[in-house]
Amino acid sequence: MVLAISKTINRPIFPFTAIVGQEEMKLALILNVIDPKIGGVMIMGDRGTGKSTTIRAIADLLPEIESVENDLFNSHPYNPDLMSDYVKETLENGQNLSVTKIKVPMIDLPLGATEDRVCGTIDIEKALTEGIKSFEPGLLAKANRGILYVDEVNLLDDHLVDILLDSAASGWNTVEREGISIRHPANFVLVGSGNPEEGELRPQLLDRFGMHAEIRTVKDPELRVKIVDERSQFDQNPENYLDQYSIDQLNLKNQIKNAQQNLKDIVLPYDLRIKISKVCSELDVDGLRGDIVTNRAAKAFAAYRNSSEVTVEDIRNIIVLCLRHRLRKDPLESVDSGSKVQQIFQEVFNENL
Template sequence: MTVTAPAPPKTRRVVFPFTAIVGQEEMKLALLLNVIDPKVGGVMIMGDRGTGKSTTIRALADLLPEIEVIADDPFNSDPTDPELMSDEVRQKVTDGISLNTVQKKVIMVDLPLGATEDRVCGTIDIEKALSEGVKAFEPGLLAKANRGILYVDEVNLLDDHLVDVLLDSAASGWNTVEREGISIRHPARFVLVGSGNPEEGELRPQLLDRFGMHAEIRTVREPALRVQIVEQRAEFDRDPQAFCEQHQSEQDALQERLIQARDLLPQVNLDYDLRVNISEVCSELNVDGLRGDIVTNRAAKALAAFEGRTEATVDDIRRTIVLCLRHRLRKDPLEAIDSGYKVEKAFNRVFGIESSEES
């Protein structure tokens, strides 16, 4: 049995509303689809400086509905799903011990560039383990990020080994720390979001491939739109609370839509012939492995769920396939990432819509 405590009053600093962000539709769509189905595998956002990458990700975390967690648990354990519980909580649930739960905002963990592996994964106190016979574990950022969002700005400047650790945890949903024969593991299921500026170097292709989606964002060029963005930011800075209240109804509507999409997702079907066509596109583009096929299937279903449908369509695939495949075409680290032209061309041919080049 669990006892639920109400969420604490809002004392957090005000965050720019997600629904007020102008443009950058590709990035927003990729983030929303990952929130609906975290198994899509995260998003890599590459683009110019000052295009609102960090603002958008913080806004997304603020938009998400509160989650129920076990009180005073460092891993944000879910009271009902064993896959999202720490071993200690799972044992208590198995033994029928009553646990208190609280409502909590989804956490966004910002990974600093200079973070060490111990800070990311957590550490085991060997002395305490040997002298007291207990597994003394100091949780790291992966523990804090469980059931939340892990954001790595300038991920292309992060040590490759650390990127590997993050991607392994994101893929398996677990983090394992081993030292001197002592092993501890805990749930680490999070939406991994990386961002970077292409001028500072790309990720190696084999690391890039591990991200589910790749969104490209560019500086807005239309003067009228730029003015709108600047004015909105000035209005927010002048009175953040009032600005957020203006957008509260849109925020609530989008939050409700995300909740409904998550509930609907297990019922969404993607026709067999469409799945074959997706794999044919991947094969024609010479995409290594099967990640591209899997992610495109998941993203198309997530988009259908987001729009309240139980049947994914060719249009759902068209709107997600570039995001899922463009970063998987690079074989040479010095080669630029495809803008989407090659993927669109292959999609149009396989799906028999060569005539509608504008799509």
């Protein structure tokens, strides 16, 4: 007997608004999807704390995006910075493009992935014999305008991490083989996760993640029971469970969409920018990446609150996420990096605890 399947069956995804606790991780993800230029987020924490579940949930929550139909790179139909060269040439030649709406891509990068699998490959034989540039897209192409998730990124080869961070920062991926070069847009939110017991990322790589969220196993017995109950209800009847959270999901989706649209109009007063840079200076943060990311994150948080101007409270909410992983580690120091950032913030902004 042959079974004919007429349509794709989508596996239900646990709703983002139903996730209990782990506020740091949830906030970092929300701010990065509001402003992908923040530079991604590194999530470090214990095993079994819902890292993968939360990342898949935020991707499922996001509004659909317009894309050129059947395009390998999810090209934006109107923004040249998010188009493949082929789409640009098609438009320049006056040809029309079919536009469709797609879900925001959520791509998993497996730990054993090769450079060719990540970046894509050029068919050298076809190029030499037929004079045709034939390109097989990799994971970076599929992740364009979406989220690229690397679990256990601290176990990934440093060379691959470097490639991911370069592409995330520049928004482009370039593949060169035997004198043949192909480039395509690779504008994505890079999300890495890992367990600190399995080793930290090198400081040079860690610093290039926009934010760093730390998560811990929930200790409160009542909260643990609530988390287990919520998951059990979802597993037993996903459709009914998703219906319960449909209004919360829609409200958050609209809140993120509005924040994305309003982000460009958010004002960050000069005196607050001076104080942000003073905090970075007092903490002896190398370079200016910490200043830039904190400015961006503060604006994204203000947009998320539907405010037109950044406040001190906005900065307080995001500054640890932006700076804790940029501090020089002193093995003899007992104060953790998050507490140190908070302490300097209080001193510079003259805020009471």
